[in-house]
Amino acid sequence: MxxxxxxxxxxxxxxxxxxxxxxxxxxxxxxxxxxxxxxxxxxxxxxxxxxxxxxxxxxxxxxxxxxGADTLDRDFPAYVSLENGKNFSDVSLYSGKPLPDSLMEFIYTGNATNVTNENLCMVGTLIPEKVAGKIVLCDQGINARVQKGSS
CATH class of the missing domain: 3.40.50 (Rossmann fold)
Structure with a gap:
């Protein structure tokens, strides 16, 4: 300066x-x-x-x-089709390789964490073997959404 x-x-x-x-x-x-x-x-x-x-x-x-900025100038469309035939579309922060076209297992973080009563997907709390290759649902709160996705 x-x-x-x-x-x-x-x-x-x-x-x-x-x-x-x-x-x-x-x-x-x-x-x-x-x-x-x-x-x-x-x-x-x-x-x-x-x-x-x-x-x-x-x-x-x-x-x-x-x-400061409060929005992104881009989004990444996300589509989910459930086994019961329901379809959902929204946007995602994930821009990596597309998910497979086949069905994927869906798991709630409470069933895949190594910390009691921790459902927020905090860094280091998810058990890798239980979440690998699955769609994981995390509760909202405390940590940023992007951090949840990298957990």
Whole structure:
């Protein structure tokens, strides 16, 4: 940031952030303050955490223009056909290789976890042998949906 200031830029745009440190301990906030004092606009990302009760917003110093997005500009169609003939379509965050056309077993995470009363698909709680090759239903809450899918 010091180099950008010395080079005489008008805008500094950074897509990085950290935790919620006091302004004097946050290197981005300190650098942005120096830039702002010289009339340079500093724009930073709001971060990628959330939306949960423990969500962390980055770059909250009042002299930083903090930018966040709440939607994706794309989706991945997902189709499910059940054995009883019911069909469902929606979107998914999964963009990997397509699932097989044959029927797949469906399992509730409560029947495949190594932690009592843990149905959220938290990282490290699913028993790999019980979920491999199956569609797993996780309860909503605490951890992000993308994290559930990587569990």
């Amino acid at each position: 010091e180099k950008a200031i010395d080079d005489g830029v008008n805008v500094i745009s950074m897509s990085l952030g950290g935790g919620i440190a006091d302004y004097y301990n946050d290197s981005v906030a300190v650098g942005a303050s120096a830039a702002m004092e010289r009339g340079i606009l500093v724009s930073c990302s709001a971060g990628n955490a959330g939306p949960n009760y423990y969500s962390c917003l980055s770059n909250v110093a009042p002299w930083i223009t903090t930018i």
